[in-house]
Amino acid sequence: MKMAPQDVKPTRSELLEIKKRIKLTQSGYKILKMKRDGLILEFFKILEEAKQIRGKIQKDYDDAMKKATIAEAVDGAIAVHSAAFARRSHPEISLRSRNLMGIVVPKIDATLVKSTVDQRGYGIIGTSTYIDEATAAFEKLVETMVQAAEIETTMKKLLDEIEKTKRRVNALEYKVIPELKESESFIQLRLEEMERENTFRLKRIKNKATARAAAEAAAAMA
């Protein structure tokens, strides 16, 4: 909760408490800064992978579409649709999680994506190689997309975490630590002032007492 320096009790114990908090905040700030830098490094590594996988998706997609187009051109869309009907098994996606610098990121595994010619649900003898090659190209594309989903989700989570950590670091650097330091100096100033007031008061009391003592002594003399 935001606390104005004036709201702080200008006591020694509060000063000690604030000094302790400043120390703790500064060490937390250093750790968060290190975490942010680490996350950024990790992000750039993943970014490179994401760029590569994006390129691979585009390449696999172009290849799959080209092969499907050739299959449709040579064997006809009717034959391609008919072969597609035969495929009853669908790829299965299993989702696990792993820890990356304290962030939970997904680990995606896909099964039943790639198949050999005898596992595709249609006959081997009567199916053309164009359809076979289009099927294989699309299986490859699905596999790449699953890999991309894992990398891109990790990248998104990393970005969120970097943003969060950056906000925390900034809050500590520009808000919490300066405020604590302000409070610290406020208490110090206040305590010094109180000390000066006290000294002055004591001096005045002392002067008064001295004056009174002098007056009494003069009266006694008279």
Added chain:
Amino acid sequence: MFKLGRNKGNYPYAVARVKGKKSRLLTQDNYPKLLMMDLNEISRFMGETQYKVEMAELAPRYDGVNLIEMGTSRNLAQTYRDIIGFTTGELRDIVVAYLRRWDYQNIKTILRGRFSGASLEEIQEDLVPAGDLSERYLISLVGMETTEDVINSLQNKEGFVLPEDLPTLMEQEDYLPAVEDSLDRTYYTHLLKTIQPKRKPEKIFLSYIEREIDIVNLRTLLKLKQAGLPLELMKEYFIEGGYELDDKELERLASTDSFETLLDELVNLSFYDEIRAGVEATRQTGSLSEIMLNLKKWQARQAEKFSNIYPLSVLPVIDFIIRKNDEVNNIRTIARGKAAGMDSEIINKLLVL
């Protein structure tokens, strides 16, 4: 059991009708023109040819490349059914046995559709009734409640041969691939039985079909070897009755060390020169399509060779059937290629001219 007709057939009449139909096929010089047209121009061009009736009929339902594909395949089906209609006797038996490939293909489509839970409309759209089974009958099969009903109906269909092991195959959980392979095998076995090589034309036709079996077996062999399947499994997929590749030779090729060794071994085939470019391309890219395209073109040339040598035989009829199929395939290849923005040179390479 399939029975041959009582008479030899109406060869003069059938050949005269087929000649008439052949004259309406696109000529070689039409293809470069088609390659230069855009999709709308191709549609318009098709509307001025023998395909105009089907194109006009289907225009309200389809457009663009789908209209061209649907129109040409419907025309193909109608043409083949016409031929079945005007041939008689032994000639009709051979023609029907040859065109049964469409019936088996349609049955595969129906079984696949039912297997995957496709809608009736989707299945119906993918049927090409170019064989002996009529469109009405095929649609009735699509509408049947269970796959068993479909099989029972086909078993009771006169003249239609189903694999003997079909009931056993249907008991398997994932029966479709085995059933499809069995249907393909039955098609060729039955076709070989139907062709009686008593005269030279039938002998020529028989050797053409045996060559086709070689091509199918070679394709299967290459696919399976590339996938790394063991010999024992591969043996199940070969069709008996090839011209050059008998069981022994296929097993020998299948038992080679690797896919690369198999490609090396192909050099011993009598038609290796026809597929040499394809084999080289396969070595570099791993794709079998080039070899298959070479084989398809070679097969078309084989058919062309026998087209005029025996004018009053089954050969001119079969030659027309093959040419018509090639024409429809070529038009579709051009249209699909154009629609996908493929380069004219690549499209041209895919054509069987």
